[in-house]
Each structure stands twice: as structure tokens, then as C-alpha cells.
Amino acid sequence: xxxxxxxxxxxxxxxxxxxxxxxxxxxxxxxxxxxxxxxxxxxxxxxxxxxxxxxxxxxxxxxxxxxxxxxxxxxxxxxxxxxxxxxxxxxxxxxxxxxxxxxxxxxxxxxxxxxxxxxxxxxxxxxxxxxxxxxxxxxxxxxxxxxxxxxxxxxxxxxxxxxx
Numbered sequence: 001x002x003x004x005x006x007x008x009x010x011x012x013x014x015x016x017x018x019x020x021x022x023x024x025x026x027x028x029x030x031x032x033x034x035x036x037x038x039x040x041x042x043x044x045x046x047x048x049x050x051x052x053x054x055x056x057x058x059x060x061x062x063x064x065x066x067x068x069x070x071x072x073x074x075x076x077x078x079x080x081x082x083x084x085x086x087x088x089x090x091x092x093x094x095x096x097x098x099x100x101x102x103x104x105x106x107x108x109x110x111x112x113x114x115x116x117x118x119x120x121x122x123x124x125x126x127x128x129x130x131x132x133x134x135x136x137x138x139x140x141x142x143x144x145x146x147x148x149x150x151x152x153x154x155x156x157x158x159x160x161x162x163x164x
Contacts, residue, residue: 094161098154105150112143 119136 091161094157098157098161101150101154101157105147105154108143108147108150112140112147115140115143 115136119140
């Protein structure tokens with residue numbers, strides 16, 4: 001007989017050299033089979049737990065980064081609001097200064113018109129007094145210079161107000 005036929009189901013030769021027909025191969029104890037059946041589930045559960053833990057850590061770090069960025073944006077927003085308030089106050093001051101300069105300009109222009117009218121009305125009568133005419137001409141020239149200076153200041157103030 002051949003070697004396979006002379007062995008029992010357990011791989012041992014039978015006592016008489018013939019295979020045992022009624023003997024089943026030896027089975028692992030029940031605890032070993034339970035362990036082997038639960039091992040894949042335990043590994044899967046452990047991997048799932050590690051994945052969940054890593055995901056939780058990633059979410060926490062992401063949220064902390066978002067919170068830090070949000071805080072930085074809030075601080076930047078507060079600084080910009082303070083700058084905007086300061087610029088608004090400066091603009092109001094500039095507008096007030098422009099209003100005052102316009103009033104002064106209107107007063108000088110009115111005075112200039114009065115002097116000019118007076119000079120025109122009394123021009124013929126003043127011809128005899130050369131000194132008076134020169135004084136009035138000098139006053140007109142001074143008022144003209146002051147008028148130009150005020151116009152320049154108003155333009156500068158308006159440009160400064162536009163910058164804000």
C-alpha cells in the first residue's frame with residue numbers, strides 16, 4: 001500500500017497500517033476557534049477606534065486653528081473700526097475748518113467788494129488826494145493777496161478731506 005493509505009486522519013500511521021475510517025481528524029479546542037473567529041473583529045474594532053481617535057484629534061486641531069484665525073480677524077476688525085472712527089473725526093474737523101475758512105473767505109470777499117465799490121464811487125473825488133488812493137489801492141492789493149491765500153488754504157483742506 002502507499003504511504004497515504006497507511007496513515008490515519010491525523011497523519012499518523014494506523015496500528016495495522018490501514019487508515020481509520022471512523023476516526024475524524026483532531027479538532028482545535030473550542031476556545032481556540034472562538035479566539036480565531038473574534039480576532040478579525042477585534043482588529044477591525046481597534047483600527048476603527050484608532051481612526052476615530054485620529055479624526056477627533058484632526059478636528060480639534062482644525063477648530064483651534066479656526067478659533068485663532070477668528071480671534072486675529074476680530075482684533076484686526078477692532079483696529080480698523082478704531083482707525084475708521086479716528087478718520088471720521090478728522091474728516092469732521094477738516095469740514096469744520098473748511099466751513100470756517102469759507103466764512104472768512106466770504107468776509108474778505110465782502111470787504112473787498114465794499115472797498116472796490118467805495119473806490120469806484122469816490123474815485124473821482126479822491127483824484128485830488130493821491131495818498132488816499134494809494135492807501136486804498138494798497139488795501140485792495142492786500143485783500144487780494146489774502147483772498148488768494150484763503151483760496152489756496154481752502155483747496156488744500158478740500159484735498160485733505162478727499163484723501164480721508
